[in-house]
Amino acid sequence: MLGRRSILGRAATLAGTASLGLTGEALSRWSRAWAQEQPFKPEPGAQLRFLRWSRFLDAEDKATTENIRAFTEATGVPVRIDNVWQDDVQPQLSVAANVGSGPDLAWTLHTTPHLFADKLLDLSDVADHIGGKYGGWYPLIEGYGKRNGRWIGISNVVIGVLPVYRVSAMKEAGFQSFPTDTDGFLKLCTEMKRIGKPAGFAFGRAPSDGNSFCHWLLWSHGGRLVDENNRVALNSPETLRALDYARALAPSLIPGTVSWTDASNNSAFLGEQVWLTNNSVSVYAKARADRMAFADDIDHANWPIGPAAQPTEMHLVYPFIAFRYTRYPNAAKAFLTFLLEKPQYERVLDGSVGYLSHALRAYESSPLWDRDPKIRVFRDVAARGRSVGHAGTLGTASAAALAENIVSDMFGEVVTGQSSPQDAARSAERRAQRIYRS
Template sequence: MNGTTRRQFLKPSAVTSTGLATWLALDHAPVLAQKRELTFLSWNHFVPAADDELRRQAEVFGKQANCAVRVDTMAHLQMPAKVAAEAQSQAGHDMYRSAGADPFLYEQLHVNLDDVVDKLGKQYGGWYPFAAEMNLTKSGWKGVPWFWVSFPGTYNQAHFKKAGFENPPKTWDELLRMGKVLKKQGNPVGIPISHCSDAHSTYWSVSWSFGAKVLEADGKTPAINSDKTAQVLEWYKELYLEAMEPEVLSWDDAGNNRFILSGKGSWIHNPVSPYNAALKEKMPIADDINHHNSPAGPAGAHSAPPILGIAVWKFSKNVELAKEFIQFL
């Protein structure tokens, strides 16, 4: 057997020792040994199965892109504070579910996504105008439109038929008239007048349908002090006193869901989540729940649904990977 000289042994040992020393000094494994991780912050969807599907899609993408995708979800009312904290510290997730004015509030901290929006628009037939209103800033697209939440009328058909109404309300004035009868029957209607997102969505639908507005078309001149705004407030006051109950003053965004599913409520202005919940839990009331277009007013039918997008932070180290994931979704 041939022996190994000290010189032969020391040469590879020196290389190994140098590599190990470098690894320890850097305090992390070599880049080639690390698997990329993309992190995405989203909300707790009102239909939990949607979160399961999002995580499934993230797993599929991760396998295709040879990376790990971590989807974190939290209550939607907690997200503004979390997003603000990440913006302040410039650390956190790579991307997040944006909403409302996020693309404008954090315009300088969001990655420009013009290329992604242009590609997807050409591929799938363009974008609705309101998608641009919520994501397109003066410096470009700072969010990619993801989905929007419809706010139809959700009503209990059995309660309406018992009150002598074969069809749901087509206008807000009809809702007021029907609501008075339904409340006397023991089945009030419900619109949140509280500190929650649903209260805003419904208020703007009612307000715009009556022709009221906050600003003129120039975006600068105040217009809220008007006869039409006064009509909206009087309508709300009458609906509250004669067709609703005081509980609407303390509702959160799940309050109207609980109200219609309790069997007492007759009508709410809300997405289809309570119906989906009734189906999932095999609740008999599911057979009585139906939906109709949001009511109209003298100025037509208008909606103010939540328009949600996906934004990517500039401090992310996975910008291109985040763009790929958005296109995959």
């Protein structure tokens, strides 16, 4: 999915109205007033270095750059921005954590903060301050953000990964609305295959879309990698039930999805090879931006509920962090606080037209979600999402299990016939135990 962000370069046409938040002189005036009242007073002579992953959204980059400029004007704290390719973020930050020198702050990917949690500044006061002003944080954000009771990372946004489908194909398959349960979902996929308009979901190592789909399959049937005490619990009746379901679902999908990357389902959907897949808002945005004939036929849905009887969705989070070695901890906290205040935060959300969803409950009522009914479902992804550490705690082991594709490999082995559900579950459990015992 991350390689598809350029799709949204022109997606602002979806917004249809002026951007939320302050700009220009209005932003400068607000920022100067904020600097006099906010609780984190920068140290004299403070200067900051902020590392972020580049090639994101044009609208987000523009909004964040202007927000940082306004912060510097209001506080006198210069901020150097280091843009690096996404695959270089974790290695560079790991080196910085080990040597105790490098950027003061960073915008990271997913589980990165938990790889060197003891090297990070405690951001609990920032999280409490912002959370208290804006309705509180969702449990998903706390799960990724906290370690041993303290905030080590604050995710400002969530990227939702949800079913995206062609409405006409769904109706031709005999459904007037998208199914809300896993039995209905299986029937829909079967019927779409029958009419020659199949679905396609990555049963392999696609980092975003494949993991989202396979974790939903596991969790929706009550399966889990570990229990509440972080003991490996993968080889269970619930996991076998999920694998049996996957084996029943696979024949209805377009062939070859085990080898799909995160770009494969985009091209397949937009090329009308599949009529149902999972994605962020980017597929819809691309169709609208390019004025494709079927753009108005596209819609999104929540993941169906399975035997677990509750939402079991995996979405993507992106935490801010600050290192303990920084010489200017107050300036770092002021910087993060500024970016999370409403005038700045709403500009970033609004410019993404649904690709980025909020991490704070107050933004459930943002006007963004009323502009286009077809992206409204992304409003709730933080409320419905689970961390990859479920049902235990997030940490280095859960991050390693995700990186080693234990869950997606298990499903891939079953749907390709390489292993029986029992053998695949046992093999995946052994792999997980090596990680959690190390």
